[in-house]
Every structure is written in C-alpha cells, then in structure tokens.
Amino acid sequence: MNILSRKFYNRDTIIVAKDLLGKTLVRKIGKQKITGVIIETEAYTGKNDPASHSSRKKTERNKAMFGQVGMSYVYFTYGMHYCFNVVAKKSEQQSGAVLIRAIQPVKGISVMIKNRKTDNILNLTNGPAKLTQALQITTNQYNIDLTKNSELFIIDGVRPKKIIAKPRVGIKTGIDKLWNFSFEF
DNA sequence: TCGCAGATTGCCT
DNA sequence: GGCAATCTGCGAA
Secondary structure (H helix, E strand, O other): OOEOOHHHHOOOHHHHHHHOOOOEEEEEEOOEEEEEEEEEEEEEEOOOOOOOOOOOOOOOOOHHHHOOOOEEEEEEEOOOEEEEEEEOOOOOOOOEEEEEEEEEEEEOHHHHHHHHOOOOHHHOOOOHHHHHHHOOOOHHHOOOEOOOOOOEEEEOOOOOOEEEEEOOOOOOOOOOOOOEEEEEO
C-alpha cells in the first residue's frame, strides 16, 4: 500500500486518468477510514478542451487546475453538488485535472450509507456528486495534497484488465473526445 | 422501466 | 441573467 507520488501526476492528463483506474481512494474522517476503488474517471485538459473549466482563463474557482499536480480540485455546481478532481498534467501543460466519477466502496460502507441516506450499495458512489456526498468531500477539501497521508489521498491498487474509452458525460462541448474511462473486472 | 423537470447557488458573459 | 463536469423523484407507458 503505497501512496501515489507527485511524479505519478506529472504526466499527460489522459494517461493519468487511465492509470488512476483500479487505484484506491482513501478518506479519513477523525478515526474513521473510508476507502474505495476508482472505477471511472474523466480527463479535462485546459487548452483545446472547451468542456474544461480551465479552457479559458485562470479564475479564483479553477486556480487549482493551474497549480501543483497531485492536489485536489473540488468545485460546486448545479446549486447542490460537489465534484472531486485530481490535478494532473505534463510540465508543458498549463492546466489539467482528472474528474473522479465513480468508486467501488471497500471500507467504511456503513458511514457512506449514513451520509447518502440509502442502503443500496450500488447507488452509494456511482456518480461524481454521489461519491463526494458519501466521502464528505466539500470545498473544505479544496487544494489538499493527495500525495501525503492526511485526510484524503490515493494509494496504489490493481491494474485493470481492459480499459474502456467513452465520450464524457454531462457536457455540451468537446463531446467528440473519448476521455471518459472505465474498466471491466 | 424510461424520460423529463425541479432543486438551488455561485460563477462567467 | 443564464447556465453548470448532477441527482432524484414522479408521471407516463
């Protein structure tokens, strides 16, 4: 169980998005530990990606995407939902991040059930806003270092057998890019 | 089972 | 002022 290093995130956003599949996300709340395997991601670069928050200019909201790789980027949307991203990019890229769309619950399932107010395991963390609810991720977790053993980090996992690339979900521009990644067990 | 509209706040144009 | 990297419930078939 090794925490992913800074170097892991210092690569092309799309490569990192694929490599994050099968890794384990760890959330610590006090003494409680919640973990889950990442099963779906989406890549958002800056330049040439109209769907990305950082495709235009740097603002107060998206500044994390321009900063240090391996940090968390959390944003609020639709008036009621948070989404969790990991900043990842090559040195040449000025911005980029990977959206964590879904995880598979491993530990702390009872906590997730309480947070989500549902006992359907399949419905706990199978969406970007669902997993932030289950793991209690809000803008308080904005710009957290995911390469350190703190309240939120990502550790090594298994390498998936088959990666599936699909169009990204929930956006109106840039839908020609197959930057949504999931895998078969 | 499927599809659509409402919720609800902060951000950008 | 309008819309957003979404989720849920409800109504129709």
